[in-house]
Amino acid sequence: MTDLYRKEEQVKKEQLQEIITDLTRPMNNTGKSFKIWIGFLLILICAGGIMYFRQLVNGLAVTDMRDIASWGLYISAFVFFVAVSLVGSLISAILTLSGIKWATPLTRIAEIVAVAGLFSALAIIVIDMGRPDRLLNIFVYGRLQSPIVWDIIVVNTYLVISLLLLYLPLIPDIALLRKNMGHKPKWQQKMYKILSLGWQGTQDQFKLLNLSITALMILIVPVALSIHTVTSWLFASTLRPGWDSTIFGPYFVAGAFMVGTAAVVIVMYFIRSQFKFKEYITDYHFNMMGKLLVLTSLLYLYFNINEYMVPAYKMKPLEGEHILGLFTGDFSLMFWLVQILGMILPIILMIFKPFRKAKPIMIISVFIVIGAFFKRFLIVVPTLLHTYLPVQNYPESYQHYNPTLAECTITAGSVAAVALVISLFIKLFPIIPIWETAHEKGISNETINN
Amino acid sequence: MAKLKISLSIILVIFSLGVFSQSAQWMVSSDNAKKPNPLEINPKNMAVGKNTFSKSCKACHGINADGKGRIQSPSLISETFQKQTDGVIFYKITTGKDKMPSFKAKLKEEEIWSVINYLRVLVNPSAVPPAVDVKLELSADDGQKSITAFVHSLDSTKQPIQDVDIHFYLKRDFGLMRIGEPANNTKADGKVTVNFPENIIGDLDGKVTVIAKVENNFLYNDTESAIGRKWGTALVSGDEKFNHRALWGGRDKSPLWLLFMANGIIFGVWAVIIYVIYNIFRIKKAGKIFIK
Numbered sequence: 152m153t154d155l156y157r158k159e160e161q162v163k164k165e166q167l168q169e170i171i172t173d174l175t176r177p178m179n180n181t182g183k184s185f186k187i188w189i190g191f192l193l194i195l196i197c198a199g200g201i202m203y204f205r206q207l208v209n210g211l212a213v214t215d216m217r218d219i220a221s222w223g224l225y226i227s228a229f230v231f232f233v234a235v236s237l238v239g240s241l242i243s244a245i246l247t248l249s250g251i252k253w254a255t256p257l258t259r260i261a262e263i264v265a266v267a268g269l270f271s272a273l274a275i276i277v278i279d280m281g282r283p284d285r286l287l288n289i290f291v292y293g294r295l296q297s298p299i300v301w302d303i304i305v306v307n308t309y310l311v312i313s314l315l316l317l318y319l320p321l322i323p324d325i326a327l328l329r330k331n332m333g334h335k336p337k338w339q340q341k342m343y344k345i346l347s348l349g350w351q352g353t354q355d356q357f358k359l360l361n362l363s364i365t366a367l368m369i370l371i372v373p374v375a376l377s378i379h380t381v382t383s384w385l386f387a388s389t390l391r392p393g394w395d396s397t398i399f400g401p402y403f404v405a406g407a408f409m410v411g412t413a414a415v416v417i418v419m420y421f422i423r424s425q426f427k428f429k430e431y432i433t434d435y436h437f438n439m440m441g442k443l444l445v446l447t448s449l450l451y452l453y454f455n456i457n458e459y460m461v462p463a464y465k466m467k468p469l470e471g472e473h474i475l476g477l478f479t480g481d482f483s484l485m486f487w488l489v490q491i492l493g494m495i496l497p498i499i500l501m502i503f504k505p506f507r508k509a510k511p512i513m514i515i516s517v518f519i520v521i522g523a524f525f526k527r528f529l530i531v532v533p534t535l536l537h538t539y540l541p542v543q544n545y546p547e548s549y550q551h552y553n554p555t556l557a558e559c560t561i562t563a564g565s566v567a568a569v570a571l572v573i574s575l576f577i578k579l580f581p582i583i584p585i586w587e588t589a590h591e592k593g594i595s596n597e598t599i600n601n
Numbered sequence: 602m603a604k605l606k607i608s609l610s611i612i613l614v615i616f617s618l619g620v621f622s623q624s625a626q627w628m629v630s631s632d633n634a635k636k637p638n639p640l641e642i643n644p645k646n647m648a649v650g651k652n653t654f655s656k657s658c659k660a661c662h663g664i665n666a667d668g669k670g671r672i673q674s675p676s677l678i679s680e681t682f683q684k685q686t687d688g689v690i691f692y693k694i695t696t697g698k699d700k701m702p703s704f705k706a707k708l709k710e711e712e713i714w715s716v717i718n719y720l721r722v723l724v725n726p727s728a729v730p731p732a733v734d735v736k737l738e739l740s741a742d743d744g745q746k747s748i749t750a751f752v753h754s755l756d757s758t759k760q761p762i763q764d765v766d767i768h769f770y771l772k773r774d775f776g777l778m779r780i781g782e783p784a785n786n787t788k789a790d791g792k793v794t795v796n797f798p799e800n801i802i803g804d805l806d807g808k809v810t811v812i813a814k815v816e817n818n819f820l821y822n823d824t825e826s827a828i829g830r831k832w833g834t835a836l837v838s839g840d841e842k843f844n845h846r847a848l849w850g851g852r853d854k855s856p857l858w859l860l861f862m863a864n865g866i867i868f869g870v871w872a873v874i875i876y877v878i879y880n881i882f883r884i885k886k887a888g889k890i891f892i893k
Binding site for chain 2: 209212292293294295296301304308311312315319322348349350351353355356359360362363366367370374546547548
C-alpha cells in the first residue's frame, strides 16, 4: 500500500519536474534570435531616447503639434497603450471570475501585456508635455473637477492593481524558481528570494493568497472599465465635433478589449513558436481566443455604427464636416483602411474556423492592432483640426498635422519598450503559470512543496 | 518566418500610406524675377525692414536670419541665398511654400521690399552708418492722460533728436500691448506724445505701466524707459460666479458631490489595495512560522 503510494508519488514528482523544465525553458535557453530581437528593440528605444533628448532641448517645436492640433501621435499612442492594457482585466479577471478554465495559461501573458502597456502609457504622457519639469504641478495645483486629474489617479491605480495581480499568482512559482534556478546569477537568485516571501505553501498562505487574488480580480473590473472610460472622457467632456458623444466610454472600452485580445494573441503566437510550447498553448487556445476576438470586435463594430451613423444621419453643420472629412475628405484613406482592414475583414474571416488557427489569427491580430493604433489617431487628430472659434493670422501649415520624424521615432521607441518589458519578463519569470499547470494535471500541493 | 516578416512590413506600409504627403519646388517666372526693388537703402526704411523682420520672420528664420529659428528653415544670409535677385526673393515671400507662409495678405509690398533691403544689409553692414546711443525720458500729463517721450543725446547738452520712431507699450499680465500710432516719430524738439487708451483695466488700484522703446532702429541703439500711473480702471476680483463651489471653481471650490464621489471611490479602491498589500506581509509572516 505504502509502496503503491510511493510509486504514484514518484510518478507525480517526475511529471512535475518535467513541467518545471518545460516551462522554465525560455528562461534558460537564450538563443541568438532572441538576442538580435532584444538588440533591435534597444536600438529603437535608444533612437527614441536621442530624439526625446532633442525634444527636451528644443521643446515641442520638434513635433508637428501646433496651436490647432495640440494633440497628435503621442496622445494617440497613449490612448492605444491604455486600450491594450485593458486586456489584463478581461482575461485574468472577467474570464476567470466567470469560471472559464481555458484562459488560465494565458492570464500571465495578459497581465504582463497590461503592465507593459501601462508603463509606456505613463511615459508617453510625460513625453507629450512641453515642460515635463512641471509634472508635479498636477498634484500641487490639480483640480478634482478636471478629467485629466481623474485620469492620472485612475491610470496609476490600475497600474498598482495590475502589478499586484501579476505578482501574487507568481509567488508560488517564484518559490519553485528558488529551488530550481541555482545556476542563475546571484542578483537573480536574491531577487527570487525576496519576491518569494519565504513561500512554503502552507494552508494559511494559500488562503491568504487566494483571498487577495479574488479581491483584486473583483476590484480590477470596475477600475479597468473606469480607466478607459475616463480616458474617453478626456475627449467626450469637451464640446467638439467627433468627441461630443455620450457613448464614448463604452465605445472606447469595447475597442480596448478588441485590441488587447489581439495583442495577447500575437504574444501567444510568438511565445509558442519561439519556445515550442505547443502543449501548453494549444490550437484550442487560439480557437477560443479567436472566438473572444470575434465577440469583442462585433461589440466594437456595433459601437462604431452608432458613433458614425447617428451623426452622419443628422449632419449637424460642424459634426457633418468632421464626418465628411473622415468618409470622403483628408482622412478618408486612413479611415477606410482602418475600418475595413482593422475591423470588418478580420471579423468576417475569423468567423470561419480555419482562420482561427494559430498563424492566420496572429496575422489577423497584427492587422487589428495596427488598425487600432491608427484608429486612435483618427479619433484624436481630425477633431482638433476643426477649430471651433474662428482663428486668424496663423500659418496655413497649422491646418495640417503630419507627425515629424522625432514624433515617429519616439513613438516607435515607446512601442518597442512594451515589447522589451514583455521579453525581459519572459526571461526572468515563467510566462505560463507552473503551479497552476501542475495543479490542473492533478499534482497536489504537497508534491509541489517538497 | 521570412514570409511572415514580409507580410508584416507590407501591412505597416499600407497603414502609413495615409499619413505622409510632399510638395514641389518654387517656380518663379522671369517676369517676377526681374521685378526691381522700388526702395532705396536708407535708415528710415531700414527700420521698417528690421521691424517687419522681427515681427514676422524672426521666429522661424532666427534672430540673425541664419535659419536657426524655432523651426527648420533656410538661412537668409548665405551666399547662395543672397545671389538671388530681389524679384525672386520678393516672389518667394509673397507666395510662400510648405512651412513658409505666404505674406501677400499680411504685409504691405513696401514692407516686404524693406525686409529684402534689410537682409541685404545684414551681409553688408557698411551700407548704413553705425548706430549711436541715445537717452529716452518719459513724462506724463495726468489731465490729458498722455505720455510724452523725449529723446536726446547722452551728453550734458541734451541735444533733442528728431525723427526717432518710438514704440509705446502697455504692460499686461502676459506681455506688452502696443499703443499709439504705428509710427511715432519725434518732432524737432525731440518729443512725441501718445494718448492713453480708454477702458484699460489696471491692477487692484488701477495702476498701469507704460513702456516706451527705441528698438530695431538703424541709427540708434535699443533703449527703453517705463512710467507708472493710476489711469486704469481698478481690477475687481472676487466675482460672485467664482466664489462658490462649481465645476469651474478653483482647487478649493470643488462641488461637494464631486468631492464625496471621487474621494469615496478613491478611498474604497485603495482600501482594498492596502488590504492586499497587508496580506503580502501576512503571507511572509506565515512562512516564517512554518520554518520554526
